[in-house]
Amino acid sequence: MKKYEADVAIVALGLSGLALSIAAAEQGLSVIGFEKMRITGGAANMGMGPCAIESRLQKKKQLTLTREEAFMHHMEYTHYAVDAHLVHDIFWKSADTIDWLMDMGVEFEVAPYFPKAQWTAHNVIPEGGGRPGPRGAGTMIKRMTERANELGVQMVFETPVKKILMEDGRAVGILATGPDGEEVECRAKCVAICTGGVGDNLELTEELTGVKPGEIEYFASVPGLKGEGLKLAWEAGAGRLPIHPEFGVGVHDNFNHWELEGAFRSKPELCVNMDGYRFINEEMSEMGSYFGNALHNQPGSVAFEIVDTARIKHLIKYGPEVLDEVHGDDFYEKFFDAAERAIAEPEYADYFCKADTIEELADKMGINKENLVETIEKWNDYCYHGRDLELCRTRYMNPISTPPFYCMKMILQSATGVGTGGIKINHKLQALTQDDEVIPGLYVCGTDGNIINGDTYDFYLPGLSMCFCLNSGRLAGEYMAEEING
Numbered sequence: 001m002k003k004y005e006a007d008v009a010i011v012a013l014g015l016s017g018l019a020l021s022i023a024a025a026e027q028g029l030s031v032i033g034f035e036k037m038r039i040t041g042g043a044a045n046m047g048m049g050p051c052a053i054e055s056r057l058q059k060k061k062q063l064t065l066t067r068e069e070a071f072m073h074h075m076e077y078t079h080y081a082v083d084a085h086l087v088h089d090i091f092w093k094s095a096d097t098i099d100w101l102m103d104m105g106v107e108f109e110v111a112p113y114f115p116k117a118q119w120t121a122h123n124v125i126p127e128g129g130g131r132p133g134p135r136g137a138g139t140m141i142k143r144m145t146e147r148a149n150e151l152g153v154q155m156v157f158e159t160p161v162k163k164i165l166m167e168d169g170r171a172v173g174i175l176a177t178g179p180d181g182e183e184v185e186c187r188a189k190c191v192a193i194c195t196g197g198v199g200d201n202l203e204l205t206e207e208l209t210g211v212k213p214g215e216i217e218y219f220a221s222v223p224g225l226k227g228e229g230l231k232l233a234w235e236a237g238a239g240r241l242p243i244h245p246e247f248g249v250g251v252h253d254n255f256n257h258w259e260l261e262g263a264f265r266s267k268p269e270l271c272v273n274m275d276g277y278r279f280i281n282e283e284m285s286e287m288g289s290y291f292g293n294a295l296h297n298q299p300g301s302v303a304f305e306i307v308d309t310a311r312i313k314h315l316i317k318y319g320p321e322v323l324d325e326v327h328g329d330d331f332y333e334k335f336f337d338a339a340e341r342a343i344a345e346p347e348y349a350d351y352f353c354k355a356d357t358i359e360e361l362a363d364k365m366g367i368n369k370e371n372l373v374e375t376i377e378k379w380n381d382y383c384y385h386g387r388d389l390e391l392c393r394t395r396y397m398n399p400i401s402t403p404p405f406y407c408m409k410m411i412l413q414s415a416t417g418v419g420t421g422g423i424k425i426n427h428k429l430q431a432l433t434q435d436d437e438v439i440p441g442l443y444v445c446g447t448d449g450n451i452i453n454g455d456t457y458d459f460y461l462p463g464l465s466m467c468f469c470l471n472s473g474r475l476a477g478e479y480m481a482e483e484i485n486g
């Protein structure tokens, strides 16, 4: 058996584990991290950037959202069903964390995700410059890894942790398996679980949330996020909390149908369910987690967005009405080519179609024909009169009248690594038993410990996932130093 010893043993070196490793090492603690994969950063390598409130960059842009306002908003949003102290501590630390990362050489650009969202996302400017976007946060991970190395954090890769060692009710280390199958033991004064949630484990997701594997697609499954941290914590005696997936809505196999996703995801196109009925004011589709909740309640957890040729031509000629940070701004120009490519793929026929009549479209997509025809007649009438008497939409009301018509099946999606809850913790990130007793020496950070979302992810504060991961990691490092050094 291979043996290690340190002040702090960290289970996983994703975003929160890295943040914790740096924070603890900065406090003078010896730190060792055990990571299952060959690289650091986990799901964060896929993302754009964290939320912060009252950062220097926001102030420079004359953005005035205060921590108090963000706090009150979030507590209302979650109906006060989350730990107010933890929300406070994460929000209050967030701006300092941006400075902390900038000192490591990370550069950011502040942005919202959609018009009604706050400008809280600090999207990472990728190495070498260029536009922030998907995977940009990989540069932040690189800088953080360099900083951790500089501080002497020991990183042990390809070594999944299998057990938290407990003695007299206290966490005293971990057991892991090395790349060659050798058993690894590390004794430590404090242990932190940071394994990133259940995003790559549909079976466990179903068991914990009731969301069936066929109902949801993880659009960027990051291999390895199997919920091991939750199991390790529960086995060590931590209590359970309900877990809620973060729902979003997108198109199947989105990375291969990027322009079509750009045209349909978070865009206010007419949307019906399998019965041919509208079910949401389509303007709300920009708030992905609300749209996801509504879609999850529909038959088969699917919906269908429909556009006509006149609308696409209008959007090509006058430009998109709604843009996002992810899809660029030329997806309408590429729409007709992308549509023909998708139509030529037999396996995509269940997801996308082109039709000359509404009846043909209903047949191709399996939507109730009679109801769909009626819905579209009503919708066109609302557009003509400028008033949506059904679901109160007020903007972008365009009739569906010029064939060919295009229809995309919208599916429930979730980004792996984004979830809420599972393990009982207090606002100092310490694991608690079911009876709320602190388990000494055991901390939970990042998605494994993210209990501040309530039942629906708060996209009004974009970047909140990474914000929680970074700041829970930093805070835990500081609390550990207090516990160890007194």
Ligand SMILES: Cc1cc2nc3c(=O)[nH]c(=O)nc-3n(C[C@H](O)[C@H](O)[C@H](O)COP(=O)(O)OP(=O)(O)OC[C@H]3O[C@@H](n4cnc5c(N)ncnc54)[C@H](O)[C@@H]3O)c2cc1C
Residues within 6 Å of the ligand: 011, 012, 013, 014, 015, 016, 017, 034, 035, 036, 037, 039, 040, 041, 042, 043, 044, 045, 046, 047, 048, 049, 050, 051, 159, 160, 161, 162, 194, 195, 196, 197, 220, 222, 223, 224, 225, 226, 228, 229, 415, 416, 417, 418, 445, 446, 447, 448, 462, 463, 464, 465, 466, 467, 469
């Ligand atoms: C495509 C995509 C885009 C995203 N974009 C954003 C964004 O722009 N902004 C935002 O706020 N959030 C975003 N997120 C979410 C964000 O990336 C996650 O919330 C964050 O990375 C979670 O950090 P973490 O430390 O909890 O877990 P991760 O960073 O995922 O790290 C978990 C680590 O645990 C390791 N691990 C698992 N089990 C074990 C074990 N038993 N032993 C050892 N290691 C183990 C894994 O290999 C992994 O490295 C995005 C997520 C995805 C998938």
